[in-house]
Amino acid sequence: MGLEFDVLATSAGGGRRGRMHLPHRTVETPVFMPVGTAGTVKAVSQDVLEELGAEIILGNTYHLYLRPGHEAIRRMGGLHKFISWPRAMLTDSGGFQVFSLSALRKVTDEGVRFRSHLDGSSHFFTPEHSIDVQIALGADIVMAFDECTEYPAERGRAKESLRLTMAWARRSLDHFNAHCHEVPWFSELNENWVPQVRVFGPGIELRRQSLFGIVQGGTYLDLRRESAERLVEMGFDGYAIGGLSVGEPREKTLEMIAEVLPLLPADKPRYLMGVGYPDEIEEYAQMGVDMMDCVLPTRAARHGLLFTSEGRLNIKGARLAEDQGPPDPACNCPVCRRYSRAYLRHLMHCGEPLSATLNTIHNLAYYLGIMERVRKSLHLEG
Amino acid sequence: MGLEFDVLATSAGGGRRGRMHLPHRTVETPVFMPVGTAGTVKAVSQDVLEELGAEIILGNTYHLYLRPGHEAIRRMGGLHKFISWPRAMLTDSGGFQVFSLSALRKVTDEGVRFRSHLDGSSHFFTPEHSIDVQIALGADIVMAFDECTEYPAERGRAKESLRLTMAWARRSLDHFNAHCHEVPWFSELNENWVPQVRVFGPGIELRRQSLFGIVQGGTYLDLRRESAERLVEMGFDGYAIGGLSVGEPREKTLEMIAEVLPLLPADKPRYLMGVGYPDEIEEYAQMGVDMMDCVLPTRAARHGLLFTSEGRLNIKGARLAEDQGPPDPACNCPVCRRYSRAYLRHLMHCGEPLSATLNTIHNLAYYLGIMERVRKSLHLEG
Numbered sequence: 162m163g164l165e166f167d168v169l170a171t172s173a174g175g176g177r178r179g180r181m182h183l184p185h186r187t188v189e190t191p192v193f194m195p196v197g198t199a200g201t202v203k204a205v206s207q208d209v210l211e212e213l214g215a216e217i218i219l220g221n222t223y224h225l226y227l228r229p230g231h232e233a234i235r236r237m238g239g240l241h242k243f244i245s246w247p248r249a250m251l252t253d254s255g256g257f258q259v260f261s262l263s264a265l266r267k268v269t270d271e272g273v274r275f276r277s278h279l280d281g282s283s284h285f286f287t288p289e290h291s292i293d294v295q296i297a298l299g300a301d302i303v304m305a306f307d308e309c310t311e312y313p314a315e316r317g318r319a320k321e322s323l324r325l326t327m328a329w330a331r332r333s334l335d336h337f338n339a340h341c342h343e344v345p346w347f348s349e350l351n352e353n354w355v356p357q358v359r360v361f362g363p364g365i366e367l368r369r370q371s372l373f374g375i376v377q378g379g380t381y382l383d384l385r386r387e388s389a390e391r392l393v394e395m396g397f398d399g400y401a402i403g404g405l406s407v408g409e410p411r412e413k414t415l416e417m418i419a420e421v422l423p424l425l426p427a428d429k430p431r432y433l434m435g436v437g438y439p440d441e442i443e444e445y446a447q448m449g450v451d452m453m454d455c456v457l458p459t460r461a462a463r464h465g466l467l468f469t470s471e472g473r474l475n476i477k478g479a480r481l482a483e484d485q486g487p488p489d490p491a492c493n494c495p496v497c498r499r500y501s502r503a504y505l506r507h508l509m510h511c512g513e514p515l516s517a518t519l520n521t522i523h524n525l526a527y528y529l530g531i532m533e534r535v536r537k538s539l540h541l542e543g
Numbered sequence: 544m545g546l547e548f549d550v551l552a553t554s555a556g557g558g559r560r561g562r563m564h565l566p567h568r569t570v571e572t573p574v575f576m577p578v579g580t581a582g583t584v585k586a587v588s589q590d591v592l593e594e595l596g597a598e599i600i601l602g603n604t605y606h607l608y609l610r611p612g613h614e615a616i617r618r619m620g621g622l623h624k625f626i627s628w629p630r631a632m633l634t635d636s637g638g639f640q641v642f643s644l645s646a647l648r649k650v651t652d653e654g655v656r657f658r659s660h661l662d663g664s665s666h667f668f669t670p671e672h673s674i675d676v677q678i679a680l681g682a683d684i685v686m687a688f689d690e691c692t693e694y695p696a697e698r699g700r701a702k703e704s705l706r707l708t709m710a711w712a713r714r715s716l717d718h719f720n721a722h723c724h725e726v727p728w729f730s731e732l733n734e735n736w737v738p739q740v741r742v743f744g745p746g747i748e749l750r751r752q753s754l755f756g757i758v759q760g761g762t763y764l765d766l767r768r769e770s771a772e773r774l775v776e777m778g779f780d781g782y783a784i785g786g787l788s789v790g791e792p793r794e795k796t797l798e799m800i801a802e803v804l805p806l807l808p809a810d811k812p813r814y815l816m817g818v819g820y821p822d823e824i825e826e827y828a829q830m831g832v833d834m835m836d837c838v839l840p841t842r843a844a845r846h847g848l849l850f851t852s853e854g855r856l857n858i859k860g861a862r863l864a865e866d867q868g869p870p871d872p873a874c875n876c877p878v879c880r881r882y883s884r885a886y887l888r889h890l891m892h893c894g895e896p897l898s899a900t901l902n903t904i905h906n907l908a909y910y911l912g913i914m915e916r917v918r919k920s921l922h923l924e925g
Contacts (some may be wrong), residue, residue: 199889200889201890208881237867245886247879252604485619501625503619508583515586515588518586
């Protein structure tokens, strides 16, 4: 059995307060998912993520496939166990990174041949292979292999790209249905060491991973519609909107989201991929998006950009040199409770590793806090 | 009033189980002090240091003087408040870093002119200035300004260096006595933000910083004796042994320590600077050293070298790629309780920032654990 999704309340604007039951966690939605590219949310330890209330994190299939390799992770009991993360997890299909990071890509109907950005080695990804890798990783939610249409894209190009994505969605689904029982949960091979963190709950053997299809179609309303309708026809456990926030104007993003959301089944979770700024994630959640992920809070943190209730704060600023106030006076995160702007500025100025850690903790707390507020408001409204 | 030191038990081998009452903390000795060079123990947050049981950490005067500057730290209420560390702290005199890090040093009887390793700017440190800076930083324990005699050093050179160090010790002490009331504790300037971490306990205004003298003399027993005797005559709150573990053979180190310790007052703490490997800190504590510091556990961690009950572990090793055992099976630290060798290897292999954090947490736990065991054994023996 895949995920179960309860919609607890719906607002006039379409926003949904929901609850998503996954093998490793019941996740309260709308939810923001921190990105843990290579099996770690950069600079933050798993116990801090738990303390911050992160219920589901992302892993990147492309990165984990290259290092340490999905077969190694399978042999070690799956990604949850490998990184000691007992809560929910989602892996992307690897498609986005193949197109954005790797070199010398060659796309055919069959799949994509590419060279690793790490060592130039040659690899071939097909929908079937992406699903195999994701089953080996064993995340609670896995994604169909797609081509993320670039922006701008001519209509002909967007249409051809969508044709590929739809064919790959079908193949992803068929392969998933045939192989989803191969997930490494409960492999007896992996009982040689039991960490003090329990990553498998009782009854997990009765649950399977869930597969999401991805709506593409560039910035063409009719292609987006066609994409949504065909995916719904195939029948996935949830639906994602991909290929947005890739450079298009924000009105376009909104237009596409507003067009697609009503076409998706109300009883399945809806995941908007790769967004966004604080005001965006709030707005999209109010429109009915249940799940979002973005590298922005973590990446910006490492560059000294903090998101606060008073707006963006460049922690490198010289005017903060003796500012003893907390990074965000309205924030109750472990960083704002303990450290001053002057100290965070000093750490960044000195290139200290603690800088990335503390900045990231605050930004994640800020993003998770936004979603918590949105959930409360949707509950009251609904 | 400076520190109070109680010797609770003494072993036949000279080891002492003690208790050192400092303004910010009563510290159980023998104690290992993690090094927090620029106001941060690299890659580890203050709450984790507390969780690990670190009772006293070091700050480096040279680094903090250059960035963010001691006057800025004074204006912000001192180093404890600046970095939000409520427990005890010790600052070195800056001498060692002036000699090891800076460029174009010119030493005279008056002091040392040097250029910053950061931007080449010119600075002049005297014993008086070092003490002024350390009073501004406001650590619980401050160190006399000394010249760390290099190894090897001819007798004439060691003698001349010692002459300088003894003259500087006198000037450090006189200046400290005249100015120790200027410590920034309780400055009213600094009440604009009170973090949720209380860095000043009740009654702290009745206590002052403590000043330690530093025994030098290279590897010459008679110079070491002369140095110890003259410092004891001057009368410090505690005594350090410097200029060891700088390249000399270990028998020499031991010989110098064994010679000096009996010359120091039994009722004052004894601090051996800049050592060492796990077996060394245990041995020296058993001989009667009360305090030690070293960058080894933190620096080695960042290079992937873990200290374990089974010996040294190079976490980069390919043979660990699928090793699901904890870094040290006998260790109960937060890292060994939760993560596997394979995961730590993966993090290091990928250059992930979490690698330095987790490796450092384990190494510090290992070092602090050694001292805890030594304290227990000394208590039983004594």
